[in-house]
Amino acid sequence: MSTKFDYQAAAQNVLNTEIAGLTQLSQYFNDDFDRACDTILANKHGKVVVMGMGKSGHIGNKIAATLASTGTSAFFVHPGEAAHGDLGMIAPDDIVLAISNSGESLEILSLFPVLKRLNSKIISMTGKPNSNMAKLADIHLCIAVPHEACPIELAPTSSTTATLVMGDALAMALMQARGFTAEDFALSHPGGALGRKLLLKLENIMHTGTEVPKVKADALIKDALIEISEKGLGMTAIVDDADKILGIFTDGDLRRLLDKRIDIHCTVIGDVMSKNPRYASPSLLAVEGLNMMQERSITALLLCENDKLVGALNMHDLLKAGVM
Template sequence: MSATDIPAATDFIAQGRRVLEIESAAIQGLYQSLDDSFRNACQTILRCQGRVVVTGMGKSGHIGGKIAATLASTGTPAFFVHPGEASHGDLGMITAQDLVIAISNSGETHEVVSILPVIKRLGVPLIAMTGKPESTLATLADVHLNVAVAEEACPLGLAPTASTTATLVMGDALAVALLHSRGFTADDFALSHPGGSLGKRLLLRVSDIMHTGDRIPKVSAEAIITEALLEISRKGLGMTTIVDQDDKLLGIFTDGDLRRILDQRIDIHQTRISETMTRHCTTTSPETLAAEALKVMEQKKINGLIAVNKEQQVVGVFNMHDLLRAGVL
């Protein structure tokens, strides 16, 4: 269909809103109907000593894949098995210690129903998600989660829309309820997402990104302001630390401080840095999470931060550019 063939009378916004209304109603219906079956499903999964195996055909399979991925990333080991492939060898992936979540809106999907005898023979707990409580899958399951909807958003009533949304939401509800029960933490989440920005935000510590050794800009309290400016330029971090003979932090001097003293017409060739530096500056520990350090910098409206040890010696510095390069910002 070309652009000129699009019916002028089509109200795309109205159609979009209709879909959102129907799918919102489906979720609300799910909320109202949630019962002891949900609690039983959570308890059954928590008792599982193996992995959760999710299976489903067609659109239910796509939803099942997402549910398996969500479970796996939130502390419940899980993977997806295609029911068609399961009948041709992939059932060998399922062990007696596992648990199966089978998804079928009708509860009669041939590829799913055909593998039920093997699942039952293994003695594997079976949780079913269907829209038909009287279906074969629902009646054979140890726990049935009803994901029935009043209507599909598809005006033909054919394409799975509201029903797949309800199933997806039920999967999310399971994953989050289990997450809470397991005491799953942000650090646990990061361990399964080390390659993404979430992992970086949760796993990186200040010690991973800070400049150390000779890369730390620092001058003594006796230094003249011009000497401090040369150190700022050499190290390229927009600041310098001021330390005593034991490297203990005395203060900080930044590009912003330079603008301030120039407005005050202070002689930068004669004045010592100790007279203009900022004392009692904000610091952090090398062990602090980089994400926490970023939060402090945003709250304080500062561009750089100094890392000190227990003796208040300067061990590192970093700025917003370092956080950006590390993928934390």
């Protein structure tokens, strides 16, 4: 009977080997790393063009995406496609980040003469400091690792992990040097959760015009209930002739009112409304509006501008907008 293979031991060996490779990587955060950061940071008009073949290309794609989303304009160009027309995407002000563990990628090396003629700065990222790519580049970032995690030392594993970490280190160092903020990040991620939290304002999701439930203080309670039912926000504002907010009446107020056996057909809403309700500015961030509502345990919010009611929303609107 055959012995069951120890998958966990194999996995642990991969982890240990890659950790050892990353531990060694810290020595390469040196003067060359500083020069690479300074060169990219000083380049105000060009972009970072990332290149790599095979697995290095996959990692390069991710590095380019990370740079682009953290304040450094960047994109990926496949070296093979570059040799057949895509090289036209690279401008003289651009900086080329060329990735190859061996440092001998023919597809990339064949582009060096053209890149030199374009006066493009070249930063190479290789595991071989004596390779042609390392020697021909303006700046070299070493990503050498002791061993691949592959047991036959063929599949790129530790080396690609080291490449990814070096790329992340480059992007994060540049991000901090630029003073890139969460708000800046949100601008390039408007469709994500962070973008919604940092960019979406109450005015973007509030109900306006005839959709805003409101009645005058002398309206009967039954008329206020009709307004609440028609507008569907679970409340109505009580306003004066200039639309200044005098009070609010909610579904919860109605339940408490019924316990008191008040006649809704002959009592005016001004006598039973909640006075001086909390309201917010339409320019307030949606997430701040949500925090306000949660702190006060309310499910709807009136929005006021220049002492005038201009909008309203409830928790369902925030939920629908993806704020909560």
